[in-house]
Amino acid sequence: MLAMAVRNTRKLIRERSAADNVRLGRFFTKRETAAKMASMFTFLETKPLMEILDPGAGTGILSAALLEAVCLGRAAQQIRLICYENDPLYIPMLKNNLERLRRRAKREHGVKVNYEVREENFLLAPHPDEGDVFDCVIMNPPRELLLRGAPETLPAGDLLSSPKIDACYLFLAAAALRLKDDGQLAVNLPVGFATGVALTRLRESLFDDCRLTGMHLFRSGKGLKKDFLLSLKKTDEPGEPVTVAVSNESEDGAPVETLPPLPYSMIVREKGAGLLLLRDADDLNVLHRMAAMPRRFSDYNLKMKTGLTLPSRYPDLLSDKPEPGAVPLIHPRSLGSGRVTFPAKGLHGQFIRPSIPSLIQKNRNMLFLKRFPAKTDPRKLICAVYMASQAGGYRFISTHNKLNYVDREGNEMDPPFLVGLYAALSGTLYNRYVSIVSRSEQINATEFSDLPLPDETTLRSIGSQLLAMRRLDPEACDYIFEAAMKAAKKPV
Numbered sequence: 001m002l003a004m005a006v007r008n009t010r011k012l013i014r015e016r017s018a019a020d021n022v023r024l025g026r027f028f029t030k031r032e033t034a035a036k037m038a039s040m041f042t043f044l045e046t047k048p049l050m051e052i053l054d055p056g057a058g059t060g061i062l063s064a065a066l067l068e069a070v071c072l073g074r075a076a077q078q079i080r081l082i083c084y085e086n087d088p089l090y091i092p093m094l095k096n097n098l099e100r101l102r103r104r105a106k107r108e109h110g111v112k113v114n115y116e117v118r119e120e121n122f123l124l125a126p127h128p129d130e131g132d133v134f135d136c137v138i139m140n141p142p143r144e145l146l147l148r149g150a151p152e153t154l155p156a157g158d159l160l161s162s163p164k165i166d167a168c169y170l171f172l173a174a175a176a177l178r179l180k181d182d183g184q185l186a187v188n189l190p191v192g193f194a195t196g197v198a199l200t201r202l203r204e205s206l207f208d209d210c211r212l213t214g215m216h217l218f219r220s221g222k223g224l225k226k227d228f229l230l231s232l233k234k235t236d237e238p239g240e241p242v243t244v245a246v247s248n249e250s251e252d253g254a255p256v257e258t259l260p261p262l263p264y265s266m267i268v269r270e271k272g273a274g275l276l277l278l279r280d281a282d283d284l285n286v287l288h289r290m291a292a293m294p295r296r297f298s299d300y301n302l303k304m305k306t307g308l309t310l311p312s313r314y315p316d317l318l319s320d321k322p323e324p325g326a327v328p329l330i331h332p333r334s335l336g337s338g339r340v341t342f343p344a345k346g347l348h349g350q351f352i353r354p355s356i357p358s359l360i361q362k363n364r365n366m367l368f369l370k371r372f373p374a375k376t377d378p379r380k381l382i383c384a385v386y387m388a389s390q391a392g393g394y395r396f397i398s399t400h401n402k403l404n405y406v407d408r409e410g411n412e413m414d415p416p417f418l419v420g421l422y423a424a425l426s427g428t429l430y431n432r433y434v435s436i437v438s439r440s441e442q443i444n445a446t447e448f449s450d451l452p453l454p455d456e457t458t459l460r461s462i463g464s465q466l467l468a469m470r471r472l473d474p475e476a477c478d479y480i481f482e483a484a485m486k487a488a489k490k491p492v
Contacts, residue, residue, distance in 0.1 A: 001068040057084060137178060206232070308398055327354060331349075420466075
């Protein structure tokens with residue numbers, strides 16, 4: 001069934017491409033992707049009647065995939081299929097494919113299929129009555145930016161907060177309302193749905209009524225492709241462990257890596273914070289290792305704060321040399337090779353005359369981090385150790401607004417603890433962890449507060465060894481950190 005729908009669609013693509021030089025292929029779901037989406041549905045019994053919705057049907061590829069899965073799984077004796085499509089180019093082939101599917105389902109599987117093509121925009125269709133709900137929804141919604149206030153956006157209300165809204169999220173919100181209790185939905189979405197801040201209310205609303213049951217991600221190099229697959233079930237029962245699968249490509253024959261079922265709370269984070277996206281079993285191992293850490297960042301009274309001074313606001317207060325009343329201003333360009341260089345050669349404006357108290361802080365041992373790592377930076381956490389003795393003649397310093405700094409409330413961090421903390425955050429484990437759990441290029445103060453850390457004895461041991469070696473490079477940090485963590489696990 002699926003092969004037939006794909007074959008006919010390819011014929012349409014070839015004909016239209018030759019006639020009008022239009023690239024249609026990118027608008028249709030690939031065969032392997034459609035098969036994966038259909039496989040995300042779970043059928044536990046044979047229903048007398050199964051009702052299916054395909055709200056952006058195109059030529060019927062997804063409908064074909066799901067009908068094939070239902071028939072092969074003997075999941076229904078009769079099927080009612082509703083397809084929405086308003087593009088006149090696709091409608092004739094959609095109807096042709098559905099008629100062929102109807103005949104094959106009856107002839108090969110003894111399943112009666114009644115279908116209806118509604119030639120209208122799903123988002124503008126009249127609100128359904130109570131009887132127009134479905135057991136299954138399968139969808140690869142169109143991607144089109146709509147301005148807030150457009151007719152299609154009005155039913156979503158305040159679920160989406162950005163001035164421009166991708167139609168695919170509106171399709172998702174509307175389709176979820178059409179599910180029966182215990183109904184299932186499979187959807188192809190941009191990965192931005194997982195963590196997008198503007199989508200927070202939509203995720204909260206969706207996961208109030210539905211539970212995530214499965215996820216399929218596509219790897220691309222070291223990252224993820226722009227789309228992923230989700231399956232949902234409408235229920236108010238607690239979320240069950242989630243199946244996460246990952247493959248390198250969305251083409252036929254690509255190997256699939258299926259991770260062990262993962263706790264629901266691990267994948268669907270609280271308060272609309274988003275979905276955790278795992279690229280492979282190594283990512284899962286990173287999470288397990290971090291979960292086993294005995295302490296948290298906040299346990300040590302550590303606080304991450306943003307640098308105090310935006311130099312462009314105070315050009316008249318800056319100076320290249322020390323002068324009466326001026327204090328050191330630590331710049332992002334002062335960070336390098338794990339250290340803060342002060343004064344840095346060739347850097348202007350390294351001193352500031354603080355005209356207001358909010359521009360200065362006590363000169364203490366601190367850990368500095370770049371707020372905005374460059375795309376060329378190999379790590380998300382670009383850290384550097386700062387010792388108060390580097391500006392020993394000053395009681396106060398100032399910090400550039402493009403830096404974050406970590407200070408310890410109360411007792412100042414001593415060198416072994418500070419360097420141990422630096423080694424942890426600069427190592428491969430923590431940078432991999434942050435790339436998994438952080439929703440943006442910047443890790444914020446709340447995320448830092450919950451960051452797992454080793455016990456203090458282990459941190460001090462790591463710091464002492466690196467101080468003795470006089471090395472702060474990532475390779476040394478990884479070597480000493482991993483050795484210390486192994487030693488900490490050994491029974492006494």
